Amino acid sequence: MFPKIHLKPEVETYLRSVFKNKELLTSLGSEVCDVKFEALLRRLSHPPAFSSVRVNTSLVSVDHVKKLLTEEIRKECKGCPVEDIRILEHPKIPDVILIPNIGPRENLQRHSFEVIVGAQCGNAVLRGAHVFIPGIVSAPKLMKAGDIVSVYSDVHGECKRGAKEYKGVKVFVGNGIAELSRKEIFSSNGTLRGVGIRMTEPVYVSPSFDNLMISFLFLQNLPSVVASHVLDPKPGERILDMCAGPGGKTTHIAALMNDTGEVIAIDKLANKVKKIKQNTENLQLKCTKVFCYDGTKALAKEGIWHEQEGPPFPPDSFDRVLLDAPCSGLGQRPNMACDWSLKEITSYQPLQRMLFKVAVNLLKPGGVLVYSTCTITLAENEEQVAWALSTFPCLQLHQQSSTHQGNLQPRC
Numbered sequence: 001m002f003p004k005i006h007l008k009p010e011v012e013t014y015l016r017s018v019f020k021n022k023e024l025l026t027s028l029g030s031e032v033c034d035v036k037f038e039a040l041l042r043r044l045s046h047p048p049a050f051s052s053v054r055v056n057t058s059l060v061s062v063d064h065v066k067k068l069l070t071e072e073i074r075k076e077c078k079g080c081p082v083e084d085i086r087i088l089e090h091p092k093i094p095d096v097i098l099i100p101n102i103g104p105r106e107n108l109q110r111h112s113f114e115v116i117v118g119a120q121c122g123n124a125v126l127r128g129a130h131v132f133i134p135g136i137v138s139a140p141k142l143m144k145a146g147d148i149v150s151v152y153s154d155v156h157g158e159c160k161r162g163a164k165e166y167k168g169v170k171v172f173v174g175n176g177i178a179e180l181s182r183k184e185i186f187s188s189n190g191t192l193r194g195v196g197i198r199m200t201e202p203v204y205v206s207p208s209f210d211n212l213m214i215s216f217l218f219l220q221n222l223p224s225v226v227a228s229h230v231l232d233p234k235p236g237e238r239i240l241d242m243c244a245g246p247g248g249k250t251t252h253i254a255a256l257m258n259d260t261g262e263v264i265a266i267d268k269l270a271n272k273v274k275k276i277k278q279n280t281e282n283l284q285l286k287c288t289k290v291f292c293y294d295g296t297k298a299l300a301k302e303g304i305w306h307e308q309e310g311p312p313f314p315p316d317s318f319d320r321v322l323l324d325a326p327c328s329g330l331g332q333r334p335n336m337a338c339d340w341s342l343k344e345i346t347s348y349q350p351l352q353r354m355l356f357k358v359a360v361n362l363l364k365p366g367g368v369l370v371y372s373t374c375t376i377t378l379a380e381n382e383e384q385v386a387w388a389l390s391t392f393p394c395l396q397l398h399q400q401s402s403t404h405q406g407n408l409q410p411r412c
Contacts, residue, residue: 002046008341011340015376016037040376044334045333047103048222050101052090053098054248056216059283066089069099073099105203110150113140114150115139116170117154118153119154119157122153122336125153126334128209130176130198131196131198133185133195137159138154140164140165140182145181157339161186174200174202177198179195179198218248227249228252230370233263235258239320240321240322241265242298243295244267245267246275261287263287264291289309291311296354299313317364318364320369321359323356325356327374328346328348328375331376352380368398
């Protein structure tokens with residue numbers, strides 16, 4: 001139903017060449033590699049099969065949240081078959097609840113009034129969001145509040161804002177009801193906020209968790225949850241989350257420690273720091289300390305440390321370090337379009353290595369360093385781990401259970 005993720009030709013060529021590495025070609029052959037690569041690109045444009053919700057187990061039990069959440073989702077998803085709305089516990093991760101995403105629903109009616117939204121807005125709709133006014137690119141000339149409309153994503157980014165119709169490449173993401181007229185949307189000079197199209201028949205039925213039980217729940221992608229479990233923080237330890245915004249992993253680490261010990265979260269962007277503080281407050285966690293600081297400068301220079309509470313820190317300061325590094329983000333789903341150039345896609349490796357060097361120096365001997373990204377490139381994942389193992393002899397790769405993949409631990 002959906003096309004594969006739309007990439008610049010140079011980026012797709014690069015990713016294909018990296019994906020078809022010597023080991024995989026030897027094992028599977030060129031033709032099978034091509035099939036698997038195309039399947040990967042198609043999967044990236046679809047949402048995951050499940051929405052994952054982390055339960056704040058420092059405050060509430062999973063069973064109690066399941067009961068509350070079942071009622072809330074049934075209220076929100078009226079019109080969907082009740083038997084399709086299930087709340088599942090993850091079979092291996094004890095603090096995660098899974099809600100199946102229903103779709104794609106291929107038989108939805110297309111209406112004559114078509115609203116075009118930007119690619120990022122389209123992605124959000126596939127994850128359960130309504131269409132907010134800034135995301136609307138095109139709307140019919142006669143559209144008024146209350147009209148039923150079909151919503152399409154402009155995956156190539158070619159529709160001009162304010163257009164009355166669009167004949168280019170577009171992907172249907174569902175039907176909804178206009179909250180405002182076309183005139184109200186486009187005469188506002190971009191000052192209007194809030195919902196522009198309230199989605200009533202999305203292609204994927206994915207529950208929204210906006211402001212829902214904010215002390216008990218945190219909507220978080222499953223790999224992000226796994227990263228904190230791999231770190232395996234213990235009560236009473238001192239932990240560093242190096243690139244912490246918006247705080248999902250920070251708050252998870254604190255919850256896994258039963259809110260005892262100390263979790264230091266740093267991020268160089270003030271808006272992300274604000275979000276971390278908001279999330280820790282929502283989840284009622286007390287053991288976190290948040291600082292607006294550049295992670296590449298978090299290691300104090302030799303002989304220059306004034307015993308301050310925040311960064312920079314002296315060497316060997318932390319029992320465990322989580323480095324969820326800035327990356328190209330190509331593993332985020334759904335993502336129907338990425339307009340980045342090859343130069344942008346490949347620009348993160350030097351920054352990741354700078355952060356890696358700081359992380360290793362801040363880790364106590366015998367401590368644990370977890371490195372994670374949300375991308376699919378070898379250069380930002382496997383190649384970085386190989387580089388770290390060859391650059392820092394004190395590191396060794398530790399295998400985890402089948403639930404987890406691996407982490408880096410110093411021998412010295």
